Amino acid sequence: MTVSAVWPFSPGVLPSTFIVVGSWDNNVRCWEVQQDGQTIPKAQQTHTGPVMDVAWSDDGTKVFTASCDKSAKMWDLGSNQFVQVAQHDAPIKTCHWVKAPNYNCLMTGSWDKTLKFWDLRSSNPMLVINLPERCYCADVVYPMAVVGTAGRQVIIYTLETEPREFKRIESPLKFQHRCVSIFPDKKTSAPTGFALGSIEGRVAIHYVNPQNPKDNFTFKCHRSNGTTGGVQDIYAVNGIAFHPVHGTLATVGSDGRFSFWDKDARTKLKTSEQLDQPISSCGFNAQGNIFGYASSYDWSKGHEGYDAQKKPHLFLRSCYEELKPSQKKS
């Protein structure tokens, strides 16, 4: 079974590190990662459809899961209860925990073209925002939320006092959006922009209010070098994660590689060797010393590319040094 696009580490508030992974086999699994790097399976829960996304609550006591069964559930890790907290008319693609000073809620984005906000106490959403298209990817860093949809649309929301639309931007990319990740301002550490990945091996770095239009740019990634057969293969960018300390970023792609980048120096820090399967998702732990990524088939080559013999794998990598920003001044 394939790992779905999920790789969250527990928030830094917990004494130890946990990872939760959702999968196409409907299961959500939780491991503890110990100081010495060992992992201990902790628990698992099951949806009635593939799990598309998982998110942690800010205090690390709960995990939220979004599923193709059109529901999102809350997993209370203390009591191990697993209850439905959200409902859509189509599979739910994303879920994020929103922690604002005056409210808390779960944001769910679905292929039913809505974004819903749930306060977990009511079976009705506290707010529904219609999307122009199906939700493909989203990220939340209070007070900012970004949603990328089908039809190459990007909508930015502000969550201050309550969620509302802030801005729609013309997509910096020409192909289907696949993943998005918000990054903070270096100095203020308030969210200031986002990286948007598309299926055409390209990532856009986009500031919400760029000081200079040239601050926004796109870069190519996850492409073969074309030396074999003279054809360059272009792969989807499956995930983007920003390093919590250095502000550098990692991208993973259908080509089975991960790359580390410094968006400010606009350089690549590193590219991995190629795995035999696509990397479907990635993430950093709160301290930024572990990079986790999941290798599993992502359907980018359709049915033909599926090989039941190839099992999905999760990898943890010590990464603190590798993601240090580029020293070169350009």
Added chain:
Amino acid sequence: MGRKKKKQMKPWCWYCNREFDDEKILIQHQKAKHFKCHICHKKLYTGPGLSIHCMQVHKEKVDKVPNALPGRHNIDIEIYGMEGIPEEDMKAHEKEKAGKDGVQPKKSETEAGPSTYTTPGLLPTPGTMPPGMPPMPTTTASGMAPMPHMMHGHMGPVPPMGPMGPMGPMGHMPPMGHMVPNGPMPPMPMQMMPSTMSRMPTNMPVKPLFPAAGQTKVTLSSAPVGPDFKPTMSMPGMSSASGMVRPTFPAYSTSSASSVSMATSISAKATISAAPTIKKPESSSGMAIKLVHPDEDISLEEMRASLPKYQMMMEGNRAPTSVVSPMPATSMASPQMSMPAGMMSGPPRSMSMPMPMQPGAPMMMMPPRPGMPPMPPMAAVPQSMPMSMAYPYPPGMMRPPMSQPGCRF
């Protein structure tokens, strides 16, 4: 791509016609793209430099500058940044820039299939061309079309534009003919227009042009607090506009009511059937390219979820309509996350993933850093999980960090 319009000439690369903001970057680009030795990846400084390097070090003859446009392969011309560009080309480029300023989109590659892609190797190299001499008219590439920058590229002899549609008997055009927008060259617009026009729609096949048209607004439109994400910026227009219902687009604010319940007709299934096809990506290097993605423009997840296997699964157990169900979804109510014995240990069961948690697998020049609090010795720690330890590559096989140096974003 938000192309900047600047009156001032920007540094540009003679080999590929790309523009740069800074000559320094241009030089970096040239070293990485055009003057890099394909054998040892050493970056040389000029075309002749590369040629000599390959000859002397690798005993190989390099007769073309890599990644160059047709007709710009000449390795004997010594160009460094903006220095050494043949006068004619310089003028032509300037004229081109001045002429087309904002008239047509810069990117006008064709979508024509790979058959028309230029194989650079097929192009006749203009033999020994001293700098300052216009390229020979022999640079007729059958498939010039997909070259991205050709529009403002070729100076002097214009290649006969083979497969470019309604191009009549115009074999050669006078130099720079098409750089005059409405110039005295009637066939030119005719020839350019169809190709650009026909491509325009395909470039954005999916959606109506701008999302603002699809404006939907939330019921809650509260006090116009400036929700600036960036405190350092003050954008008064922005913040007030976002607080209220966009005064800028009054026409669109009609749909501001939020519909709590979506029409059930919008199911993922319905949309999938109408999925448009993804357009072919454009090659900027002349290399044939292939997008590794199914043809339909829907997400991989949608595609996969539409497989019978998952459809059945989800039809089978429709989610209940009541949202908060007080019942725990599973009977696994053991407190404190204790795992029932055997739940995830032991060999993977048929439905569960084998998960080799691989702590910091192939550590590369990564000594555990002292003072780095958690998980110091991460390298190759024995597994606690009795699962297959699949190291995808042996340690030490990692590429060097900058495996593709000079990669420009």
